[in-house]
Amino acid sequence: MTYDVGYRFSQALDPSGLDTIATCLHALQAAAKDCSNAGKPFETDPAVVLLAQHLGSVATIKMPDRPALRSLCGDALAEIARTPLLVLLAARGVSYDADAKRTFHTEARRALKRLAGDLQLPAKSFDIRVCEGGPAVSGEVILHAEELYLQVSISGFGGGEILFRRCRGRSDYCGELNHWARMPALLDTSALARRIAQELGLFLAAEIQPRLVA
Structure with a gap:
């Protein structure tokens, strides 16, 4: 098996194709696998951190602000509690x-x-x-x-x-x-x-x- 352990850096530097939460999560999972293949720590890898920050920016664009999201989560929990x-x-x-x-x-x-x-x-x-x-x-x-x-x-x-x-x-x-x-x-x-x-x-x-x- 061959490993492209440098791909995560290229993707982190140019994440233009990562425009949905799903694609960002897939890229993060792939980056985690790359780190494991390269024997590098996941938490401090610069490509992983950049990709995580990009995920945050995509999520901010796609969804309301934090207070609104917290309100929606609270409403969802209340609905779950009302539905056995x-x-x-x-x-x-x-x-x-x-x-x-x-x-x-x-x-x-x-x-x-x-x-x-x-x-x-x-x-x-x-x-x-x-x-x-x-x-x-x-x-x-x-x-x-x-x-x-x-x-x-x-x-x-x-x-x-x-x-x-x-x-x-x-x-x-x-x-x-x-x-x-x-x-x-x-x-x-x-x-x-x-x-x-x-x-x-x-x-x-x-x-x-x-x-x-x-």
């Missing part, structure tokens, strides 16, 4: 994003545990399991009880991300007619439990009280 993770992940998808997919599985399992409690399912009368699937899909998080099969997934098929149907035991994977709900239904599992009981004709020992949603 499950809803956010359902909107953006998790395909080919292992971290997002793992987070989806964790959050869905937690929601299904709350739902099982609201459905008054005895501790050993149901299973919650994950079908991982491949990297292109979200996989499914499944609640399987004696009379209920429910799965949560993120896909473009069906009438929603939550599929539920009545079944005949935990060895019945086909069950009866499919019913659908959207992901936000998992934000209020007590309301979802009442809906499931009503649509599937399940018996609940007592009236489910609405859950306070933080």
Whole structure:
């Protein structure tokens, strides 16, 4: 393999082609690799510093000033806080994003545990399991009880991300007619439990009280 360890200096002296944040970042990453190839420290390399300064100037041109950017970041954080993770992940998808997919599985399992409690399912009368699937899909998080099969997934098929149907035991994977709900239904599992009981004709020992949603 041949190394062009001098290219970063030429690019730093004439960065005219680096006119977007993306191209500047690519140049910085390439400069870092050049430093490693040449055995030079990255932080104090003059080409790297010049390229970083050029990135700053491009970013200043492309975006508002610093106070405005801080305000926009604050607004974005507030919006994220108002949008629970499950809803956010359902909107953006998790395909080919292992971290997002793992987070989806964790959050869905937690929601299904709350739902099982609201459905008054005895501790050993149901299973919650994950079908991982491949990297292109979200996989499914499944609640399987004696009379209920429910799965949560993120896909473009069906009438929603939550599929539920009545079944005949935990060895019945086909069950009866499919019913659908959207992901936000998992934000209020007590309301979802009442809906499931009503649509599937399940018996609940007592009236489910609405859950306070933080």
